[in-house]
Amino acid sequence: xxxxxxxxxxxxxxxxxxxxxxxxxxxxxxxxxxxxxxxxxxxxxxxxxxxxxxxxxxxxxxxxxxxxxxxxxxxxxxxxxxxxxxxxxxxxxxxxxxxxxxxxxxxxxxxxxxxxxxxxxxxxxxxxxxxxxxxxxxxxxxxxxxxxxxxxxxxxxxxxxxxxxxxxxxxxxxxxxxxxxxxxxxxxxxxxxxxxxxxxxxxxxxxxxxxxxxxxxxxxxxxxxxxxxxxxxxxxxxxxxxxxxxxxxxxxxxxxxxxxxxxxxxxxxxxxxxxxxxxxxxxxxxxxxxxxxxxxxxxxxxxxxxxxxxxxxxxxxxxxx
Amino acid sequence: xxxxxxxxxxxxxxxxxxxxxxxxxxxxxxxxxxxxxxxxxxxxxxxxxxxxxxxxxxxxxxxxxxxxxxxxxxxxxxxxxxxxxxxxxxxxxxxxxxxxxxxxxxxxxxxxxxxxxxxxxxxxxxxxxxxxxxxxxxxxxxxxxxxxxxxxxxxxxxxxxxxxxxxxxxxxxxxxxxxxxxxxxxxxxxxxxxxxxxxxxxxxxxxxxxxxxxxxxxxxxxxxxxxxxxxxxxxxxxxxxxxxxxxxxxxxxxxxxxxxxx
Numbered sequence: 382x383x384x385x386x387x388x389x390x391x392x393x394x395x396x397x398x399x400x401x402x403x404x405x406x407x408x409x410x411x412x413x414x415x416x417x418x419x420x421x422x423x424x425x426x427x428x429x430x431x432x433x434x435x436x437x438x439x440x441x442x443x444x445x446x447x448x449x450x451x452x453x454x455x456x457x458x459x460x461x462x463x464x465x466x467x468x469x470x471x472x473x474x475x476x477x478x479x480x481x482x483x484x485x486x487x488x489x490x491x492x493x494x495x496x497x498x499x500x501x502x503x504x505x506x507x508x509x510x511x512x513x514x515x516x517x518x519x520x521x522x523x524x525x526x527x528x529x530x531x532x533x534x535x536x537x538x539x540x541x542x543x544x545x546x547x548x549x550x551x552x553x554x555x556x557x558x559x560x561x562x563x564x565x566x567x568x569x570x571x572x573x574x575x576x577x578x579x580x581x582x583x584x585x586x587x588x589x590x591x592x593x594x595x596x597x598x599x600x601x602x603x604x605x606x607x608x609x610x611x612x613x614x615x616x617x618x619x620x621x622x623x624x625x626x627x628x629x630x631x632x633x634x635x636x637x638x639x640x641x642x643x644x645x646x647x648x649x650x651x652x653x654x655x656x657x658x659x660x661x662x663x664x665x666x667x668x669x670x671x672x673x674x675x676x677x678x679x680x681x682x683x684x685x686x687x688x689x690x691x692x693x694x695x696x697x698x699x700x701x702x
Numbered sequence: 703x704x705x706x707x708x709x710x711x712x713x714x715x716x717x718x719x720x721x722x723x724x725x726x727x728x729x730x731x732x733x734x735x736x737x738x739x740x741x742x743x744x745x746x747x748x749x750x751x752x753x754x755x756x757x758x759x760x761x762x763x764x765x766x767x768x769x770x771x772x773x774x775x776x777x778x779x780x781x782x783x784x785x786x787x788x789x790x791x792x793x794x795x796x797x798x799x800x801x802x803x804x805x806x807x808x809x810x811x812x813x814x815x816x817x818x819x820x821x822x823x824x825x826x827x828x829x830x831x832x833x834x835x836x837x838x839x840x841x842x843x844x845x846x847x848x849x850x851x852x853x854x855x856x857x858x859x860x861x862x863x864x865x866x867x868x869x870x871x872x873x874x875x876x877x878x879x880x881x882x883x884x885x886x887x888x889x890x891x892x893x894x895x896x897x898x899x900x901x902x903x904x905x906x907x908x909x910x911x912x913x914x915x916x917x918x919x920x921x922x923x924x925x926x927x928x929x930x931x932x933x934x935x936x937x938x939x940x941x942x943x944x945x946x947x948x949x950x951x952x953x954x955x956x957x958x959x960x961x962x963x964x
Binding site (some may be wrong): 696 | 838870871918928941
């Protein structure tokens with residue numbers, strides 16, 4: 382176990398790699414070891430420099446035309462080869478739709494543990510990696526550590542801040558890549574049919590739940606969101622059951638961390654709450670004074686959203702003038 | 703004949719889970735259990751594929767305690783043909799690596815198959831690792847986050863929802879597919895189906911039936927604690943004579959907090 386040294390970081394999303402590098406730099410310093418980023422793709426060399434400026438001591442570059450886009454087996458083969466050859470003690474992987482299964486399969490191949498979606502990471506007295514993750518549908522946070530190395534954890538987007546790039550030096554290591562035979566073939570990729578705004582990036586979210594009676598009434602939310610330069614969201618029933626939206630906020634949907642989250646007619650089931658826990662300020666508007674959403678709100682208004690929302694829009698406009 | 707194997711989990715019904723507010727401990731022991739939602743979507747999809755193909759069989763498998771038979775029973779009522787339970791006191795406290803390993807051995811014992819369907823993640827632990835781990839152990843093509851499945855001959859075509867794209871993929875079967883809740887609205891079994899299912903056999907295997915190796919069952923991770931998160935919200939109720947007064951007070955409070963403003 383002691384022969385494992387170093388921290389490796391990989392994500393199929395460049396920004397997420399940089400975010401993880403910031404945290405991984407702290408961990409590597411604490412362990413007095415080296416931090417390496419893994420860069421897989423084709424003609425991406427300019428990204429290596431940014432990775433170094435964001436904290437990497439080394440960048441392992443797997444450059445090959447066959448790696449131009451994500452392919453599960455091909456990428457797995459690169460990471461597995463690296464893990465066997467360099468024996469890192471920690472491998473942090475971006476928890477994207479492709480990254481998480483990749484981490485799971487890498488851990489399986491290396492016969493080690495994997496802790497997914499760590500929103501916090503630390504190192505304990507025995508120098509083991511410790512990850513905190515939401516579990517039981519948002520009812521709890523599990524603190525987990527490892528019994529084997531390498532210790533593999535996945536890290537969701539926006540869990541850590543992208544570090545300020547510094548003027549620092551690092552080493553670029555070109556890998557000699559053997560491409561593992563793909564087992565799947567991508568036939569087509571098209572953009573996801575959604576509102577083209579990314580709700581995770583919104584500073585203000587006005588969100589509605591089952592208290593919204595008709596699809597057309599969304600306009601009330603749109604107007605308030607516009608006045609606040611924010612975006613509109615919803616809870617799961619409005620997307621999955623009523624199909625009024627294509628995406629929703631919650632544990633199984635988008636996890637958001639805006640400055641302001643206004644929950645309108647949302648009862649506040651634990652799965653929804655888990656998706657908004659990191660909001661700076663939560664406002665709840667609900668007819669039912671017993672709605673659980675009030676328990677996690679900074680400001681609660683017991684009232685009819687059809688009356689409060691237009692009034693709030695006017696109030697905001699007035700105050701901001 | 704094509705065989706479709708569906709992995710089911712008996713999960714804690716998180717919507718009915720209670721928390722002891724003083725200690726922040728979860729009262730999991732007393733919480734009701736149910737079939738994990740995502741797995742139910744997987745099972746419904748397997749039955750749909752069988753209905754389309756005609757000549758097919760749907761098997762369900764779970765690694766759990768004896769009381770998970772209720773979940774397998776429900777699966778049979780929905781339309782599964784066979785149900786397998788792997789249950790052994792030695793299989794407690796496994797992590798995802800152990801669960802995937804036991805499932806892989808159970809799948810091998812069931813025999814030939816064309817497809818394995820899993821839920822994208824589980825309702826309670828929400829890890830999403832067992833499907834891909836199982837694919838790796840069985841050396842199968844893996845497709846995750848799938849919202850649509852089409853079987854054509856010996857090929858499976860799956861539509862995956864990624865962060866910003868929809869990816870259509872194909873693979874030669876046998877393959878493993880993890881489904882999202884978008885894929886279908888699971889059927890509710892009729893009373894007749896429930897009655898019929900109660901007569902079907904549930905095959906139960908122990909660790910020795912599957913010749914399981916101890917080192918592969920042992921957890922590779924260590925749970926330090928599981929606690930309800932602290933909520934530090936202000937919980938201020940804003941009241942007033944009329945909606946506009948309430949709205950004005952709220953807007954003022956948000957401006958004072960520096961949350962909205964120019």
